[in-house]
Amino acid sequence: MNIKIDQEEFEKRQTRLIQEMASAIRNRLQTTGLGEDQELVESLLFDIGAILDGSAEMKVGGKPLIPFLAFAKNRGSDEVIASKGGSWIHEVCSDAVEKMFEENPPS
Numbered sequence: 001m002n003i004k005i006d007q008e009e010f011e012k013r014q015t016r017l018i019q020e021m022a023s024a025i026r027n028r029l030q031t032t033g034l035g036e037d038q039e040l041v042e043s044l045l046f047d048i049g050a051i052l053d054g055s056a057e058m059k060v061g062g063k064p065l066i067p068f069l070a071f072a073k074n075r076g077s078d079e080v081i082a083s084k085g086g087s088w089i090h091e092v093c094s095d096a097v098e099k100m101f102e103e104n105p106p107s
Contacts, residue, residue, distance in 0.1 A: 002079040003070065010083040013071040018089055018096045021045055026100070036106035042097040049089030 025048075026041050034040070050056040054066040069087035070080040 003082050004073070004079055005084050006081050007083055009081050010071065013081065014069070014083075014087055014089065015092075015096075017071075018045070018049070018093060019100070021048060021089075022093070022097050022100050038097060038101045041101075042094055045093040045097060046090050049087075049091075049093050053087045053090050055090050 022041060022045050025044050026036060029040065030036055047056075051058070052067055052069055054068065058065040068082070069089075070082040073079040073081060
């Protein structure tokens with residue numbers, strides 16, 4: 001596997017992933033009858049983002065469990081695009097959710 005460090009491309013892909021995750025959370029809350037609470041969407045996205053970022057403290061066998069997010073260049077590719085410092089989803093989820101609710105307010 002070839003890991004390509006490309007900050008700009010990683011950020012584009014991470015931003016799109018965040019948008020998809022926020023939308024999926026919002027849609028699931030709606031379909032289960034829990035409404036469209038912006039704060040709840042943001043809280044869930046933050047928690048999931050912190051897990052994916054490795055910001056949430058996790059251990060396996062007493063040793064730190066630190067995930068590292070990378071994106072395949074395309075399906076079947078042996079090249080992945082990564083950021084030198086890993087992902088930072090939990091740091092930007094608030095802005096992403098706010099933007100989503102501004103662009104598509106609850107009905």
